[in-house]
Amino acid sequence: MLDSTRTCTLxxxxxxxxxxxxxxxVTSAPGAVRWLEIHAENxxxxxxxPQAQLAALAERFPLSVHGVGLSIGAERGLDPDHLARVAGLVDRLRPASFSEHLAWSTHDTAFLNDLLPLPYTEVTLDRVCTHVDQVQAALNRPILLENPSTYLSFAESAITETDFLREITDRTGCGxxxxxxxxFVSATNLGTDPRAYLAAFPMERVGEIHLGGHDAQEDEHGAPxxxxxxxREVADPVWTLYAEAIAAAGPRPTLIEWDTDVPDWATLAAEATRAEAILARVPA
Known part of the structure; x- marks a missing residue:
């Protein structure tokens, strides 16, 4: 098992x-931004x-590589060709961190352009751990696994999400x-308490935090x-949860995610400055 204390050096x-x-x-006026994330598949x-820009950025900033296509939760095995290409990128770039999602996006020969949730059972736990072990062996490093956003729960789930994630880290050494x-998205959609979720989350295993925006709609019953x-920008309730999380667990590398309707640099940098101000209030 790999050492989970070396999952991130951001x-x-x-x-x-x-x-x-x-x-x-970003190269001329980074402001509060101290590191950058790229999506591996790009x-x-x-x-x-793209490779020339990436090489220039790697000389100035620590980099985090975020995978979106390994489909770690899929019933089928990992795609060996895709994993080999990702491993080649990591080997060339030597990033400070590599992360993927607790989700699946492949079925048989189809690739679905989405990150889909899993039932939390012993069967899926064994499968996810096997896939995480395979990814870490190919990359020769521990990875970080991201908690999903969910819109429904599975009747067959027998393990809470936080316990499921903790068990993965215990078995594989990932962060x-x-x-x-x-x-916040999952708690709102499922009618649960986000603070209770964070209280149960294995914060000692967290190597990185993400903050992003969400859109509000209503379901067919008029529920949020x-x-x-x-x-879009990070919502105020998410900022509040973030401040409470790092106040309890200490500062962590914190990413502002903004992948669609990308704003100008000043708007994005302002979100990073807001995160910097919250981090500054927390003792190391």
């Missing part, structure tokens, strides 16, 4: 998800402008990526339905 400071449109701004090609927006869109 600074306990704000980072943002890198977008090519911000390259000039950089699996050879050469070209966790705590997405606070996902906590939140969509994890990553397309």
């Amino acid at each position: 600074p306990d400071a704000p980072g943002v998800g890198f977008k090519a449109c911000h390259f000039e701004a 950089y699996l090609g050879d050469g070209g402008r 966790l990526l705590l997405d606070v927006n996902n906590v 339905l939140l969509i994890d869109s990553h397309g």
Whole structure:
């Protein structure tokens, strides 16, 4: 089993998800931004402008690689070709952190452009742990696993999500990526208490925190339905939960996610500054 204390070497400071449109701004005036995240699947090609920009960024910033296509929770085995390409990127880049999702996106030969939730059973626990072990062996490092945003619960689930995540870390040595927006989205959609979820979350295993925006809708019964869109500023209740989480557990590397309707650099940097101000109030 790999050592979960080495899952992340990012600074306990704000980072943002890198977008090519911000390259000039982030390299000339990063402001509060101390590190950057990229999505692995955007950089699996050879050469070209994306790789040149990535090389330039790697000289100035610690980088986090966030996978979105390994489908760690899928019933079928991992795609060996895709895993090999991701491992090649990690080997070249030597990032400070690598993370993936507790989710699935493949079935038989189909790839679904979504991150879908799992029933929390002993069967899925065994499968996820096997896949995490395979990813960590291929990358030769511990990874971080992100808690999902959910819109429904499975009747067959026999393990709470927090216990499920804790057991994965115990068995595999991986760390966790705590997405606070996902906590708020899931709690609202399922009618549960986000603070109780955070109180049960294995914070000692958290190597990185994500903050993002969500969209508010209503279901067919008129109940609130939140969509994890990553397309707007972080909502005030999510900032509050974040401040409470790090006040209890200490500062962590904190990413601002904004992947759709990407704003100008000043707007994104302002979100990082807000995270910096909250981090500054917490003793190391």
